[in-house]
Amino acid sequence: MTDSTLAMAALKAPVAGARDGRIPLLKFGWIVVQLALVLLLFRQYQIENSGFLLLSQFAFVGFLIHAHLPLRFRLPFFAILSMAGTALLFGVVNFAWMFAIGAVLIGICHLPLPLGVRGVLLLSMAGILALQRSGMVGSPWSEAIWPILGSMFMFRLIVYFHDLRFEKTPETPARAISYFCMLPNACFPLFPVVDYKAFKRNYYDDDAYRIYQIGIDWMVRGVVHLILYRLVYYQMTLAPAEVTTPATFIQFILANLLLYLKVSGLFHLIVGMLYLFGFRLPETHNRYFLSAGFTDYYRRINIYWKDFMQKVFYYPALFRLKKLGPNTSIALAIVWVFVATWALHVYQWYWIRGSSLIVVQDILFWTMVGSMVVVSSLYEMKFGRKRSLGVAQFSWKAVAVRTVKSYTTFWFICLLWSFWSCERVDDWFALWHVLGGGYTLEFLFWPAVTLVVSFVGNIQIVMPHSDEKAANRPWILQPHAATLGIVVLLIGISVEPVYSRFGVTASSTIHSLRHSSLSRLDAARLERGYYEGLTDLTRFNSQLWEVYAKRPANWLDAQGAGLKRYVEGFAQMEMIPSFVYETSYGTITTNRFGMRDRDYAEQREPGTFRAAVLGASSVMGWGVSDGATFENLLEERLNREFAGAPFAKYELLNYGVQGYQPPQQLPNYERALALQPNGVIYVATGRELTRSANYLAEVMHKGIDIPYPELRAIVEKAGVTKGMGEVDGQRRLKPYAHEILAFVYGHITGHARDHGIQPIWVFLPQLREGAWQEETPETVALAEQSGFVVMRLDDIFKNEDVTKIRLAEWDDHPNALGHQLIADRLFERFAAERARVFAAGALAQ
Amino acid sequence: MSDSIKQSVKDYIMTTFLAGESPDNLTDDLPLISRGILDSIATLKLILFLEESFGITLEAHEADKEHLDTLNQIAALVSSKLPATASR
Numbered sequence: 012m013t014d015s016t017l018a019m020a021a022l023k024a025p026v027a028g029a030r031d032g033r034i035p036l037l038k039f040g041w042i043v044v045q046l047a048l049v050l051l052l053f054r055q056y057q058i059e060n061s062g063f064l065l066l067s068q069f070a071f072v073g074f075l076i077h078a079h080l081p082l083r084f085r086l087p088f089f090a091i092l093s094m095a096g097t098a099l100l101f102g103v104v105n106f107a108w109m110f111a112i113g114a115v116l117i118g119i120c121h122l123p124l125p126l127g128v129r130g131v132l133l134l135s136m137a138g139i140l141a142l143q144r145s146g147m148v149g150s151p152w153s154e155a156i157w158p159i160l161g162s163m164f165m166f167r168l169i170v171y172f173h174d175l176r177f178e179k180t181p182e183t184p185a186r187a188i189s190y191f192c193m194l195p196n197a198c199f200p201l202f203p204v205v206d207y208k209a210f211k212r213n214y215y216d217d218d219a220y221r222i223y224q225i226g227i228d229w230m231v232r233g234v235v236h237l238i239l240y241r242l243v244y245y246q247m248t249l250a251p252a253e254v255t256t257p258a259t260f261i262q263f264i265l266a267n268l269l270l271y272l273k274v275s276g277l278f279h280l281i282v283g284m285l286y287l288f289g290f291r292l293p294e295t296h297n298r299y300f301l302s303a304g305f306t307d308y309y310r311r312i313n314i315y316w317k318d319f320m321q322k323v324f325y326y327p328a329l330f331r332l333k334k335l336g337p338n339t340s341i342a343l344a345i346v347w348v349f350v351a352t353w354a355l356h357v358y359q360w361y362w363i364r365g366s367s368l369i370v371v372q373d374i375l376f377w378t379m380v381g382s383m384v385v386v387s388s389l390y391e392m393k394f395g396r397k398r399s400l401g402v403a404q405f406s407w408k409a410v411a412v413r414t415v416k417s418y419t420t421f422w423f424i425c426l427l428w429s430f431w432s433c434e435r436v437d438d439w440f441a442l443w444h445v446l447g448g449g450y451t452l453e454f455l456f457w458p459a460v461t462l463v464v465s466f467v468g469n470i471q472i473v474m475p476h477s478d479e480k481a482a483n484r485p486w487i488l489q490p491h492a493a494t495l496g497i498v499v500l501l502i503g504i505s506v507e508p509v510y511s512r513f514g515v516t517a518s519s520t521i522h523s524l525r526h527s528s529l530s531r532l533d534a535a536r537l538e539r540g541y542y543e544g545l546t547d548l549t550r551f552n553s554q555l556w557e558v559y560a561k562r563p564a565n566w567l568d569a570q571g572a573g574l575k576r577y578v579e580g581f582a583q584m585e586m587i588p589s590f591v592y593e594t595s596y597g598t599i600t601t602n603r604f605g606m607r608d609r610d611y612a613e614q615r616e617p618g619t620f621r622a623a624v625l626g627a628s629s630v631m632g633w634g635v636s637d638g639a640t641f642e643n644l645l646e647e648r649l650n651r652e653f654a655g656a657p658f659a660k661y662e663l664l665n666y667g668v669q670g671y672q673p674p675q676q677l678p679n680y681e682r683a684l685a686l687q688p689n690g691v692i693y694v695a696t697g698r699e700l701t702r703s704a705n706y707l708a709e710v711m712h713k714g715i716d717i718p719y720p721e722l723r724a725i726v727e728k729a730g731v732t733k734g735m736g737e738v739d740g741q742r743r744l745k746p747y748a749h750e751i752l753a754f755v756y757g758h759i760t761g762h763a764r765d766h767g768i769q770p771i772w773v774f775l776p777q778l779r780e781g782a783w784q785e786e787t788p789e790t791v792a793l794a795e796q797s798g799f800v801v802m803r804l805d806d807i808f809k810n811e812d813v814t815k816i817r818l819a820e821w822d823d824h825p826n827a828l829g830h831q832l833i834a835d836r837l838f839e840r841f842a843a844e845r846a847r848v849f850a851a852g853a854l855a856q
Numbered sequence: 857m858s859d860s861i862k863q864s865v866k867d868y869i870m871t872t873f874l875a876g877e878s879p880d881n882l883t884d885d886l887p888l889i890s891r892g893i894l895d896s897i898a899t900l901k902l903i904l905f906l907e908e909s910f911g912i913t914l915e916a917h918e919a920d921k922e923h924l925d926t927l928n929q930i931a932a933l934v935s936s937k938l939p940a941t942a943s944r
Contacts, residue, residue, distance in 0.1 A: 177917045310895060321896055330916040391897050398873045398893050400881040
């Protein structure tokens with residue numbers, strides 16, 4: 012028996028004739044009170060995003076009207092409400108485009124043409140849209156609509172077209188609009204594949220009060236899932252390089268699977284909201300962590316997906332193949348389903364992100380899961396499976412047997428899931444080395460916790476259920492009483508004066524759970540994107556992809572145009588010399604020396620302060636036009652305000668290269684020496700230590716020679732060899748990060764001192780505070796010890812509105828205003844340190 | 857005829873999927889798919905049984921909750937497939 016049927020049964024019997032959608036005033040009042048509390052819950056925990064809170068308020072007000080309309084007006088009202096909600100979030104113009112595209116797609120389904128012709132027309136239309144999604148063909152609408160437009164039509168159009176073939180009753184525009192434009196969809200690119208038949212069949216097919224109450228129960232359950240997800244996401248997730256002991260290995264694989272709570276939470280929230288408008292849909296997930304085998308797991312997790320695949324792929328294949336015999340037909344149909352599942356994930360990713368997702372883990376993962384479902388199904392065909400009408404006798408033996416099955420299934424799926432979600436296959440295999448030793452009691456912690464949860468959960472599953480008994484339970488034991496209790500508890504502990512009494516650890520944990528933000532790891536990944544331009548997230552299980560999903564397909568496409576080129580040696584890449592490229596933010600020009608800068612004479616003129624500015628994308632000026640880089644603005648101001656005091660001329664040479672890591676500044680510095688600088692300005696932006704160690708792991712993995720004997724010695728000491736997995740290398744080099752960076756800084760300052768070059772080290776923070784700051788004190792100390800003139804701009808962005816100084820939500824590089832701020836602050840620091848920076852005698856004149 | 861179809865299907869479901877359960881608990885309106893009694897494998901077995909026992913052919917789109925969720929629905933589906941004289 013499922014939770015939904017239990018919940019339905021547990022509510023009191025409906026009043027006579029209660030399938031007309033009417034609800035007694037008292038019960039309606041009770042629903043309204045609960046909705047107000049749910050809204051407060053959403054607000055207190057900032058559920059998902061500000062758009063969702065706005066949409067929820069809109070939906071709940073809509074519900075107040077909807078619930079009192081005559082039944083025949085409710086569906087058209089919901090269709091209008093859904094369209095208005097989408098327009099509210101996307102703006103009228105964007106919504107108009109979405110509506111027009113949708114109207115064409117739905118219209119094609121209803122053309123009085125043979126099925127095959129309509130299918131070809133739909134595919135042609137999808138092909139045109141796909142070209143537009145990729146950016147190869149322009150589109151007049153905003154890029155922002157793609158993820159939602161995709162989620163509305165990519166699967167539901169398949170279901171709709173499939174069902175129309177067998178539909179006997181005519182469709183209405185209101186129903187079609189309601190189905191595709193369902194109100195909550197405007198907020199969620201990941202949306203359950205609602206079945207069209209279920210959408211129609213279950214509309215107000217039960218007592219309205221019961222339907223609304225279950226909707227509220229499910230929304231609250233969704234919030235609980237999302238809060239648990241945050242707990243896992245913020246507190247438990249580890250990077251592969253952080254897996255160093257058997258205990259962390261267990262935590263790593265467990266956290267990966269538990270992140271799925273986000274999907275089940277969202278789906279409960281979405282379907283719960285649809286219940287408020289009479290759509291009594293089936294549940295989307297059913298205690299999937301307690302699955303007692305692979306087939307069972309497939310039946311319990313993302314049930315809508317399973318139903319969709321069953322309807323559109325499995326049964327049609329099975330019926331065609333059944334003459335081959337049950338076993339062969341089942342095996343082949345399952346293989347077909349898993350091939351389609353893989354292909355549809357690629358397809359889904361394309362519509363949401365605008366890029367393809369073909370990775371080996373995906374193929375292997377679906378192959379393994381598919382194989383296990385085949386084996387499991389064939390076993391079940393031969394030996395059967397115990398089914399129950401829910402009235403069998405309870406026994407502890409049954410609980411124990413089911414616990415063993417679900418516990419082993421759970422951990423096996425944890426392993427598989429960790430493989431699937433690992434960024435690289437070799438990273439996953441490298442994890443297994445830590446199981447060689449270092450076992451402590453801590454290793455048993457999560458296995459013990461999950462065993463207890465599994466056992467308790469299975470008691471509830473094995474326990475006989477009776478609809479009649481459930482309905483006659485006292486009010487306090489019914490599901491909606493539990494819902495109310497959870498809502499009150501969650502709201503209660505979300506209030507600062509309350510949670511601040513629970514001690515530092517508990518209160519800071521609750522505080523973190525109240526906000527939706529990037530975890531330590533995803534923030535680091537975003538930083539990684541910031542430093543390296545690596546924005547090719549390939550997984551669905553990272554919250555970061557939601558940020559990148561909003562990014563236009565051709566966002567700052569200079570990289571694709573070949574702004575950099577690969578070179579032999581330790582630096583790996585450099586800017587292409589004499590290059591001009593127009594981008595959406597302005598012109599990028601590189602001079603003959605491969606700097607993003609104006610041209611300079613090869614020989615430094617006497618009386619000139621010429622400094623090579625070393626850095627990465629911020630220095631290079633990612634996202635701003637040629638004249639707007641802080642390096643250029645600072646150079647102009649130095650010449651304007653410091654002319655003749657002490658130097659006649661100031662030249663700052665922009666040696667910033669997007670994606671450069673600290674060790675790459677060594678060859679970059681050596682390259683700059685050709686232009687005889689008498690100053691070097693090293694711009695550090697955070698995580699210098701980690702990035703230094705990681706870069707050496709990367710070059711060793713790629714088998715690139717390290718031309719610095721000191722760095723080679725460190726690598727050897729760490730036991731890192733050429734070709735070694737990058738994650739393994741990172742893990743081994745992490746303890747030597749300080750030593751590596753000390754060499755990088757010391758090598759530059761040592762040479763600079765010997766050659767009359769003034770070494771200046773600028774600390775440029777990122778626009779937002781974050782975990783990257785952890786390394787700052789150690790890095791600053793290293794820079795000072797190495798002999799740099801240190802200029803810290805730590806608080807430069809502190810009081811600024813980050814949305815005004817960054818390029819975009821998915822790109823935290825400073826925009827033109829940000830560069831102006833940096834240039835101004837740097838000028839102030841140069842003015843303050845003038846005597847020291849331009850000290851006579853220290854510089855090669 | 858409908859009652860005999862229903863009884864025959866009920867016997868099959870009790871024997872094949874619900875051994876040890878009381879037949880009284882399998883009512884004509886009990887949702888078999890929603891309750892997890894008829895999953896994809898059981899559905900295939902049931903379809904093969906219906907086609908063989910009653911000499912009918914079922915379509916892929918009929919393997920759903922609208923046609924196979926209860927004994928009543930199954931009996932109605934089978935009846936609709938039988939020749940008019942046989943279903944009387």
